[in-house]
Amino acid sequence: MSATVAAYAEVGPQLLPPTRWIDEGISLQQITDDISRPMEARPGRGWWICFAFAFAALIEFAAVITYLFAKGVGIWGINNSVGWAFAITNFVFWIGIGHAGTLISAILLLFRQQWRTSINRSAEAMTIMAVMCAGVFPLIHLGRPWDAFFIFPYFPNQRGPLWVNFRSPLVWDVFAVSTYFTISLVFWFLGLVPDLATLRDRATGRVKKQIFGFLSMGWNGSFRTWARYEMVSLILAGLATPLVLSVHSIVSMDFATSLVPGWHTTIFPPYFVAGAVYSGFGMVLTLLIITRHTMHLQRYITMRHLDKMAKVTMLTGMIVSYAYATEFFSAWYGGNIYERYHFINRATGPYAWCFYLMVLCNVITPHFLWFKKARNSVAMLFIVSILVNIGMWFERFVIIVVGLHRAFLPSGWGMFYPTRYDIGILIGSFGLFFTLFLLFIRSLPMIAMWEIKDVTASSAHIAKIIEMTKHDPPQKDSEVAMNA
Amino acid sequence: MPSQFVVATFSDPDRLLAAVRTLRDHSFPIYDVYTPYPVHHLDRAMGLRRTRLPWVTFFAGLLGLTLAFSFLSYTTVLDWPLNVGGKPDNSTLAFIPICFELTVLIGGLSTVAALLFRARLFPGKKVRLPVPSLTDDIFAIVLRRRTEHFDPAMVSRLLRNSGACDVHEIETQL
Numbered sequence: 187m188s189a190t191v192a193a194y195a196e197v198g199p200q201l202l203p204p205t206r207w208i209d210e211g212i213s214l215q216q217i218t219d220d221i222s223r224p225m226e227a228r229p230g231r232g233w234w235i236c237f238a239f240a241f242a243a244l245i246e247f248a249a250v251i252t253y254l255f256a257k258g259v260g261i262w263g264i265n266n267s268v269g270w271a272f273a274i275t276n277f278v279f280w281i282g283i284g285h286a287g288t289l290i291s292a293i294l295l296l297f298r299q300q301w302r303t304s305i306n307r308s309a310e311a312m313t314i315m316a317v318m319c320a321g322v323f324p325l326i327h328l329g330r331p332w333d334a335f336f337i338f339p340y341f342p343n344q345r346g347p348l349w350v351n352f353r354s355p356l357v358w359d360v361f362a363v364s365t366y367f368t369i370s371l372v373f374w375f376l377g378l379v380p381d382l383a384t385l386r387d388r389a390t391g392r393v394k395k396q397i398f399g400f401l402s403m404g405w406n407g408s409f410r411t412w413a414r415y416e417m418v419s420l421i422l423a424g425l426a427t428p429l430v431l432s433v434h435s436i437v438s439m440d441f442a443t444s445l446v447p448g449w450h451t452t453i454f455p456p457y458f459v460a461g462a463v464y465s466g467f468g469m470v471l472t473l474l475i476i477t478r479h480t481m482h483l484q485r486y487i488t489m490r491h492l493d494k495m496a497k498v499t500m501l502t503g504m505i506v507s508y509a510y511a512t513e514f515f516s517a518w519y520g521g522n523i524y525e526r527y528h529f530i531n532r533a534t535g536p537y538a539w540c541f542y543l544m545v546l547c548n549v550i551t552p553h554f555l556w557f558k559k560a561r562n563s564v565a566m567l568f569i570v571s572i573l574v575n576i577g578m579w580f581e582r583f584v585i586i587v588v589g590l591h592r593a594f595l596p597s598g599w600g601m602f603y604p605t606r607y608d609i610g611i612l613i614g615s616f617g618l619f620f621t622l623f624l625l626f627i628r629s630l631p632m633i634a635m636w637e638i639k640d641v642t643a644s645s646a647h648i649a650k651i652i653e654m655t656k657h658d659p660p661q662k663d664s665e666v667a668m669n670a
Numbered sequence: 671m672p673s674q675f676v677v678a679t680f681s682d683p684d685r686l687l688a689a690v691r692t693l694r695d696h697s698f699p700i701y702d703v704y705t706p707y708p709v710h711h712l713d714r715a716m717g718l719r720r721t722r723l724p725w726v727t728f729f730a731g732l733l734g735l736t737l738a739f740s741f742l743s744y745t746t747v748l749d750w751p752l753n754v755g756g757k758p759d760n761s762t763l764a765f766i767p768i769c770f771e772l773t774v775l776i777g778g779l780s781t782v783a784a785l786l787f788r789a790r791l792f793p794g795k796k797v798r799l800p801v802p803s804l805t806d807d808i809f810a811i812v813l814r815r816r817t818e819h820f821d822p823a824m825v826s827r828l829l830r831n832s833g834a835c836d837v838h839e840i841e842t843q844l
Contacts, residue, residue, distance in 0.1 A: 213807065215807040339745065349745040349750055352742050352768060353754050353757055354754075358767040376785075380706075380805065383805045386797070387802065403786070403793050404797045405791060407704040407799075408789075409718075410702055411789040417724065418785045421724060422778055426778075432767065432771065436767055640708065644710075
């Protein structure tokens with residue numbers, strides 16, 4: 187029973203009843219059956235079609251990267267003026283996608299938001315896969331990727347006593363992203379353990395039983411363990427919350443600590459974090475709309491869940507819009523001619539179409555979500571979520587490429603045009619992401635069964651209380667005052 | 671060493687809670703309760719002490735912070751001081767991000783390790799369930815049967831009156 191339910195039980199009908207996220211009356215066994223079904227049945231046609239596309243893109247990714255390693259980064263469109271382009275855009279984009287997963291699993295846990303339970307497992311999986319996609323880019327972006335281990339300090343230090351530059355945000359990034367990946371993975375796996383035990387106990391095949399048995403670490407549902415487990419979940423959530431804020435802040439510092447006009451601003455950390463959550467929620471919506479449909483999980487990922495996610499998308503979208511406006515304002519008000527030129531160039535230069543596409547997707551699109559009709563329409567939410575993804579990719583492209591292509595000296599100006607290899611790695615990274623996600627929803631429970639069981643129990647409790655208060659008519663205000 | 675246990679199964683968490691309270695009122699020590707999800711208020715009903723795992727996080731985090739800061743100071747101040755952009759060798763502010771990340775990393779991993787150690791969970795451990803389908807939809811109270819001060823008939827009656835679906839005795843190792 188959550189705090190809201192307790193409050194409702196005490197104050198009764200004077201409060202609006204708390205939302206029932208899952209309809210009551212679903213038995214615990216039914217929940218196990220429903221959520222395990224996608225793993226036990228043969229995949230449907232929808233899944234195979236998605237997987238075929240994703241896997242083809244993954245193979246294409248591997249091919250392009252192989253060619254890249256053979257030929258070098260010269261096959262991309264980067265040049266002396268624009269040294270960071272698609273690879274870093276993709277890196278920031280994918281890291282950002284991951285942030286919604288941690289927000290849902292950690293921050294909403296701290297805020298005791300029950301609606302997170304239907305979506306947290308897949309959102310966390312999305313985080314891990316997105317960070318994996320992101321991790322590829324700084325590596326392949328290095329001219330000599332086989333020397334990538336140079337970015338880690340290691341013992342014995344074979345570079346003489348010279349160490350990596352710990353004052354550089356690029357090194358902070360290495361620590362931030364690897365810590366983020368590790369903690370997210372551990373948090374996700376820990377959350378899976380009770381469900382793996384459930385799968386172990388219902389598995390019929392010997393191999394399945396052994397695999398789930400090995401991974402579930404002898405979990406038997408002992409409440410003494412549960413009590414500790416809940417505490418550890420809370421602690422990890424408490425650690426992951428500042429961690430997720432730090433990761434995108436540090437990513438933004440890769441730009442903000444440089445002197446490039448358009449990058450060198452103090453607004454970057456909060457602006458990037460809001461953008462990350464916004465794009466991540468866009469991606470969570472896209473993924474969950476597809477999976478709830480193809481895996482028939484509408485009972486667990488309800489329209490109420492989609493509505494909540496749409497609201498968070500709208501809120502963060504407006505924070506992002508506000509950041510855009512602030513950037514323009516400080517460029518004008520700050521009086522720095524290079525900064526001012528950057529923003530004039532952003533809105534009227536050769537990449538202006540990217541800027542307007544970004545504004546269309548990130549500033550205008552979220553406002554459709556003010557309408558309940560839009561939030562209640564799966565098709566509409568799907569379109570909005572795709573536009574959010576497109577807009578946020580272009581936001582990073584605008585920041586990075588428009589910032590670099592016309593910096594201080596006009597003699598150093600240039601243009602960036604993506605080659606087919608640039609586009610190939612972008613598409614390929616989606617291939618990696620969707621292949622992993624599609625395999626995940628077929629092999630592990632994509633909804634946390636034990637958390638759903640917990641929520642249905644409290645739904646049943648709410649129903650009971652509402653039923654009780656119906657028979658016991660609410661006191662009049664005067665009576666309440668007298669009693670008080 | 672296998673021992674004798676009394677196992678009572680329930681299908682409803684409210685009845686389980688009531689049964690736990692009744693047993694505690696009659697001062698029967700509960701060996702453990704098994705549930706498919708963490709039932710609210712059961713910790714208080716069982717009289718469990720608050721776990722001390724947060725202390726592990728605190729001290730491991732502190733250790734991570736100390737290690738990170740010492741390492742950064744050693745490399746950039748003692749081992750190879752290098753003038754980067756005229757910043758001081760001991761540029762503490764620039765060390766904050768890495769110190770923070772390592773605090774979180776070591777704090778988080780140690781907490782999980784401590785949980786697994788304390789709860790005796792490890793990959794590949796053979797599971798011991800007092801009744802099957804505990805991880806699905808059954809709740810169970812388990813009491814250890816001892817020779818003195820233990821009236822099995824009374825325990826059984828108390829459990830059945832609180833709404834247990836089934837009460838039986840097993841000899842096993844939990």
